[in-house]
Amino acid sequence: MSERNTQLKVSAIKDGTVLDHIPAQSLFQVIDILDLSHCGNPVTIGVNLESKTLGRKGIIKISDRFFLDEELSRIALAAPDATVNIIRDYQVVSKKRIELPAEVIGIAKCSNPMCVTNNQAVTTRFATVVEDKKVKLLCHYCEKTTEEFIPLRH
Amino acid sequence: MSKSLISINDFSRDELLHILSVAREMEETGSSKLLDGKVVACLFFEPSTRTRLSFETAAKRLGAKVIGFSDVANTSISKGETLKDTIKMVSNYVDIIVMRHPLEGAARYASEICDIPVVNAGDGANQHPSQTLLDLYTILQTQGRLERVAVNMVGDLKYGRTVHSLLQALSHFDPEFIFTAPEALRMPAEYKTFLEKRGIPFLETDSLMEHLCDCDILYMTRVQQERFSDPMEYEKFKDVYRLERSMLAGVRENMKILHPLPRVGEIAEDVDNTPYAYYFKQAQNGMYVRMAIIACLLGYR
Ligand SMILES: [Zn+2]
Numbered sequence: 001m002s003e004r005n006t007q008l009k010v011s012a013i014k015d016g017t018v019l020d021h022i023p024a025q026s027l028f029q030v031i032d033i034l035d036l037s038h039c040g041n042p043v044t045i046g047v048n049l050e051s052k053t054l055g056r057k058g059i060i061k062i063s064d065r066f067f068l069d070e071e072l073s074r075i076a077l078a079a080p081d082a083t084v085n086i087i088r089d090y091q092v093v094s095k096k097r098i099e100l101p102a103e104v105i106g107i108a109k110c111s112n113p114m115c116v117t118n119n120q121a122v123t124t125r126f127a128t129v130v131e132d133k134k135v136k137l138l139c140h141y142c143e144k145t146t147e148e149f150i151p152l153r154h
Numbered sequence: 155m156s157k158s159l160i161s162i163n164d165f166s167r168d169e170l171l172h173i174l175s176v177a178r179e180m181e182e183t184g185s186s187k188l189l190d191g192k193v194v195a196c197l198f199f200e201p202s203t204r205t206r207l208s209f210e211t212a213a214k215r216l217g218a219k220v221i222g223f224s225d226v227a228n229t230s231i232s233k234g235e236t237l238k239d240t241i242k243m244v245s246n247y248v249d250i251i252v253m254r255h256p257l258e259g260a261a262r263y264a265s266e267i268c269d270i271p272v273v274n275a276g277d278g279a280n281q282h283p284s285q286t287l288l289d290l291y292t293i294l295q296t297q298g299r300l301e302r303v304a305v306n307m308v309g310d311l312k313y314g315r316t317v318h319s320l321l322q323a324l325s326h327f328d329p330e331f332i333f334t335a336p337e338a339l340r341m342p343a344e345y346k347t348f349l350e351k352r353g354i355p356f357l358e359t360d361s362l363m364e365h366l367c368d369c370d371i372l373y374m375t376r377v378q379q380e381r382f383s384d385p386m387e388y389e390k391f392k393d394v395y396r397l398e399r400s401m402l403a404g405v406r407e408n409m410k411i412l413h414p415l416p417r418v419g420e421i422a423e424d425v426d427n428t429p430y431a432y433y434f435k436q437a438q439n440g441m442y443v444r445m446a447i448i449a450c451l452l453g454y455r
Contacts (some may be wrong), residue, residue, distance in 0.1 A: 112258060114257060115258050116255075116257040116259035116260045116263050119257050120236060120237050120257070120263070122263050140259075141258065141262050141282055143163070143259070144257040144258070144280075145344070
């Protein structure tokens with residue numbers, strides 16, 4: 001696939017947000033995190049597209065929707081290398097990398113079955129720790145590390 | 155939200171030293187009327203007679219009244235009341251809550267939903283900070299210092315929360331560690347990484363004899379049955395180490411043996427009347443340290 005074709009795919013909406021460079025296996029987690037299945041706007045999803053850096057990647061295009069940085073930063077848990085393209089009138093007007101938040105509140109599940117957050121109605125809260133280029137979550141309550149990001153169900 | 159004692163990791167070196175100095179004052183003064191008119195709640199959502207008696211005695215020796223429960227069998231919690239509702243209700247009646255709960259993080263959560271101080275008296279396999287403080291107090295008392303102490307931790311170093319918390323607390327004081335454990339119960343990698351990052355030296359062995367003469371503190375622990383799902387596995391490890399009087403020839407003169415108690419077979423009774431045995435005094439220290447914790451959190455010094 002040529003560079004030009006990819007460009008075309010990325011900018012093929014009039015106004016909105018294009019999330020690119022999502023690892024193919026994390027695509028559905030990103031959809032969950034942004035709660036796109038309950039989003040009324042047109043959403044186009046590309047799966048298993050070729051990527052020079054990721055092998056297979058996913059793209060999500062959301063028309064007429066612009067996210068807050070705080071909302072986007074949550075994606076970093078599933079797709080730390082994702083890029084955000086803001087589209088206005090078919091043009092990419094801004095392109096940025098996602099930044100990992102220092103704290104993650106209410107979107108991830110603690111992997112410790114004995115954690116209070118898995119047994120009482122407690123909002124989860126984690127500090128993010130990067131070890132060997134992997135994002136790990138340190139639970140504010142049970143003090144255990146969750147290695148794999150598990151999204152909480154909405 | 156007032157200051158609580160939830161995790162040993164929340165306390166700085168100076169805060170730890172402050173509580174230890176108040177504990178020393180408590181040991182010297184004994185009983186007082188310092189907390190006359192105050193009410194302490196001891197909420198034991200899972201039973202622990204030893205810890206509960208130590209906290210209740212501590213509160214009463216300061217002149218406070220104590221309310222609470224020692225298990226949940228006959229309370230509204232057994233009818234499904236949430237932790238939040240119990241804490242909200244009790245916090246309206248008392249000045250401070252001491253709580254033990256089987257869920258990890260329960261005390262942290264409780265401290266966030268009420269306006270009075272909360273003392274964590276054990277949250278599942280997570281933290282038990284009053285135990286750690288009494289261990290520090292005892293090390294200070296027996297060695298005259300906390301800095302540069304060589305501590306040999308023996309037994310279940312994989313699941314033992316007391317050794318993990320003690321390791322973290324001592325990391326403020328330039329220690330040296332020896333980890334004596336069978337292969338399957340060795341110190342987890344995360345704690346060894348924690349030490350490496352701080353440049354704190356440690357050795358590992360599976361032989362109790364190997365470094366017995368190289369330490370100031372011999373911290374013995376029990377292999378806990380409840381940590382093993384397979385009873386055969388427990389049988390294999392429960393008697394893995396047994397310290398006897400005859401093994402103590404050649405240990406450092408200042409060496410003291412600590413144990414969080416209760417012991418099963420790790421320390422033979424003939425060790426009890428050697429000058430190295432200190433575990434009963436250590437348990438008594440628990441009361442002074444808990445007096446200090448309650449007094450400090452209620453604003454004394
Ligand atoms: Zn947790």
